[in-house]
Amino acid sequence: MRVQRTPWWYFPIAIIIGWFFGTVAVKTAEKSGVSLIGAPWTIPIALVIVGLVTFYLAWQVHQYVTANNDKRKSWFDPKRAVFALVQSKALGIAAALLAGWYLGQFVLLIAHVEAPYYRTIVIQCGVTGLVCLADMVVGIVGEWMCQLPPIDGPENPSAKRKCKKGNGLFQPATKERY
Structure with a gap:
């Protein structure tokens, strides 16, 4: 099986797409009574946990790959490396989309920060957007860490x-x- 790294330009495009839909959500919330803006505090907590799990799995693969043949663990399964790689790829793209979504809301709502309702949403979107950017970096680094050497x-x-x-x-x- 041959898997290629995610091209670098996928991430900016995902951020731009997320940014577009985040700004549309803010404009829709301003014109109608339907509010899709903000993020409950459980979202950044869950994203941090997913990022840590993904990094740990990718780190295990990297430790296996960089170890000497004598020190390699016999219990390590190549399926685990594929799982970590797929999870890293998915985390990177999903986090880029979500970063665009939350940072797009943050930028549009920062002008309304004097209102208590919007202040809470601006803080939530800012924190969640930064967590998403960190998860995107974890996904990119995780992809790099999951590179396996060619098998003879x-x-x-x-x-x-x-x-x-x-x-x-x-x-x-x-x-x-x-």
């Missing part, structure tokens, strides 16, 4: 050379064997 399988050029010399583990298929 039968399709690797060095394994093919060994196979031709006859001193490799992989024996070429010959007509005599079948």
Whole structure:
């Protein structure tokens, strides 16, 4: 399986998309009585927990990859590395979208900070936006930490050379064997 790193330009685009929808939510809340703005304090707490779990999983993969062959843990499963990578990718993009959403609200509502209702929302959106930016960085770093070294399988050029010399583990298929 070949997985590529998330291109850098996905993150600014996700922030811009989130920013657009965050400002639309503020404009909609100002024109109608429906309020989609702000964030309860459980959101940044949950985002911090998800970020810490993701970083821990990516750190485990990085520790496994950078260890010597003798010190590698036999219990480590490559599926865990894939899971950590997918979680890091998802966290990075989702956090970028949410950062745009909350920071877009923050910028539009900062002018109304003198009102107690908006002051609370501005503080909530600012804190949550910063937590989302931190989670985006955790996602990007987690992707980097989950890079596995290439495995010397039968399709690797060095394994093919060994196979031709006859001193490799992989024996070429010959007509005599079948």
